[in-house]
Amino acid sequence: MKRCDWANLNKTLQNYHDNEWSICEFSDYKLFEVLCLEIMQAGLSWDIILKKRKFLKQAFNNFDFSLVKNYDSNKIDNLLINEKIIRNKSKILSIINNAKILYNWKSIYNYSFSEYIWSFTNNKPIINFPKTHKDVQSLNFLSIQISKELKTKGFKFIGPTIIYSFLQAIGVIDDHLIDCYKKNKQ
Incomplete structure (x- = not known):
């Protein structure tokens, strides 16, 4: 079975590719988890984060933003x-900050975080057709726009x-390689 190149490095990446990556996700709690993992991954390999x-x-707390928002200095310490997690203070503080924003999101904006993220693409995934891993972008106009807007709402990192x-992880952007068996199967 042909997969995206990066998924062939080990079973952990293969499992993530086959069962999670780029599958459309709409739960605010799951979106928060993925965002937290992406924050933790910055500067590191995805394999490290999955392990x-x-x-x-x-x-x-299972990335439950209603609990993470209450973390105090003792919890942060x-x-x-x-030693089992990524111990970067900036990343940890940004996750707590983002949990506070997400907890109040629906009452402030009157729609879910998921509805907000998916509204940028009219609730449809953007399907790219990269031939090789080198053809996959690391950012685009949409990610720049969403990043700017989230920063104005107080999000960090x-x-x-x-x-x-x-966006790739939650299925808003499908960057499966054209010969990957997962292409357009979501």
């Missing part, structure tokens, strides 16, 4: 000494490259 994912989920990767 630490279980511990990250445990440390961040505990996260910073947890969400540059256009992180947002592009986020």
Whole structure:
């Protein structure tokens, strides 16, 4: 079975590719989890994040933004000494900050975070047709636009490259290679 090149490096990446990556996701809780993982991944490999994912989920209350928003200095200190996760203070603080914003999102804007993200593409995925991994972008006009808008709403650590990767992960952008068996199967 032909997959995107990056998914062939090991079973962890293969499983993520086959069962999660670029499958359309609409749950605000799942979107928050993916955004948090993308933030944690900045400057690191996705393989590292997937191997630490279980511990990250445990440390961040299964990425439940209604709980993460309440993290205090004691919880932050505990996260910073947890050797099983990524112990970057800027990333941890941005996740807590973003949880606070997401928790209040629906009451402020009167629609879900998912509805907001998907509204940029009229609720349809953008399907690209890369032949090789080199043809896949790391950002585009959409990721730049969403990143800017989220920053105006108070989000942190969400540059256009992180947002592009986020959009790929949640299925807004389909960058499966043209010969990948997952292409247009969502």
